[in-house]
Amino acid sequence: MAFDYKKEYKEFYLPPKNPGIIEIPExxxxxxxxxxxxxxxxxxxxxxxxxxxxxxxxxxxxxxxxxxxxxxxxxxxxxxxxxxxxxxxxxxxxxxxxxxxxxxxxxxxxxxxxxxxxxxxxxxxxxxxxxxxxxxxxxTYEEGICVQCMHMGSYDSEMETIQKMKKYASDQGYEPDYSHRFHHEIYLSDPRRTAVEKLRTVIRNPVRKINDRR
Missing domain, CATH: 3.20.80.10 (Regulatory factor, effector binding domain)
Incomplete structure (x- = not known):
C-alpha cells in the first residue's frame, strides 16, 4: 500500500477544529x-x-x-x-x-x-x-513553532478562524512571529468537487513564546 502523508502524519495534515500549538520540522x-x-x-x-x-x-x-x-x-x-x-x-x-x-x-x-x-x-x-x-x-522550509487549526468552509471566511487561533496562542503565552515565516495553508479538498461549506483547509501561523523575543 502506498505511503500516505496525510494518514501517517495526522498531526500535520488532520488537526482538530480547535487551535493547538505544534512544532513543524524542516x-x-x-x-x-x-x-x-x-x-x-x-x-x-x-x-x-x-x-x-x-x-x-x-x-x-x-x-x-x-x-x-x-x-x-x-x-x-x-x-x-x-x-x-x-x-x-x-x-x-x-x-x-x-x-x-x-x-x-x-x-x-x-x-x-x-x-x-x-x-x-x-x-x-x-x-x-x-x-x-x-x-x-x-x-526548503523550516517552519518551527506554529499555532494550527482545521478551517471548515470558504477561503474568504478564514479570518474568523485566524482570529480564534491568535487568541488561543496569546492565551498560551505565544505571539505572532512573521520575521522570516508566513501564513501557511494546506488544501485537503478540491474546490471544483467540494461544496464550499465542506472545504477543509489546514491553517498554520508562526508564533514564538512572548518571552523569547530575539
Whole structure:
C-alpha cells in the first residue's frame, strides 16, 4: 500500500477544529513563487499549480523509467500547500485585495528526493510535456513553532478562524512571529468537487513564546 502523508502524519495534515500549538520540522517542497489573485482564470497561480503537479508526478512515477532514486518507496502525492502574504505585511492579509497577494505554492517532497533527483525531474518533465518548468524550485522550509487549526468552509471566511487561533496562542503565552515565516495553508479538498461549506483547509501561523523575543 502506498505511503500516505496525510494518514501517517495526522498531526500535520488532520488537526482538530480547535487551535493547538505544534512544532513543524524542516521539509522540502517543489515550489513556485508568484503574485496575484489565485482565482483569476488562466492566471499565474493556476498555471503554477500545473507546474507543481507536473514535477510531483514525474518524481512519483520515476520508478517506471531509467532514473533510480535511492530510497524510493511508493507514496501518495501530498496535498497542495501555500504560503501567503501581501506587500508590507505577512500577518494581516486583506482578502478584499487578492490581486495584491504574494505566494509560494508548493507540494511536499518525500525525504528521499534530493536536489539532483529534483533537477532530473525538471529536465524529464520539460522534455516529455514540452513545457517551461523554469519557475519551479527545490524549496526548503523550516517552519518551527506554529499555532494550527482545521478551517471548515470558504477561503474568504478564514479570518474568523485566524482570529480564534491568535487568541488561543496569546492565551498560551505565544505571539505572532512573521520575521522570516508566513501564513501557511494546506488544501485537503478540491474546490471544483467540494461544496464550499465542506472545504477543509489546514491553517498554520508562526508564533514564538512572548518571552523569547530575539
Amino acid at each position: 521539509m522540502n517542497y517543489v515550489a513556485v513563487r508568484g503574485t496575484g489573485d489565485p482565482n483569476e482564470e488562466n492566471g499565474e497561480y493556476k498555471k503554477a499549480i500545473g507546474l507543481l503537479y507536473g514535477i510531483s508526478f514525474t518524481i512519483k512515477m520515476s520508478y517506471k523509467g531509467s532514473h533510480s532514486i535511492e530510497g524510493y518507496f511508493s507514496y501518495v502525492v501530498p496535498p497542495l500547500e501555500g504560503l501567503w502574504w501581501q506587500e508590507g505585511s505577512r500577518e494581516c492579509i486583506d482578502y478584499g485585495h487578492k490581486d495584491a497577494f504574494q505566494w509560494i505554492t508548493m507540494i511536499r517532497l518525500p525525504d528521499f528526493v534530493k536536489k539532483g533527483d529534483f533537477e532530473w525531474a525538471v529536465k524529464e518533465a520539460s522534455a516529455k510535456k514540452k513545457m517551461d518548468f523554469s519557475k519551479v524550485e527545490f524549496f
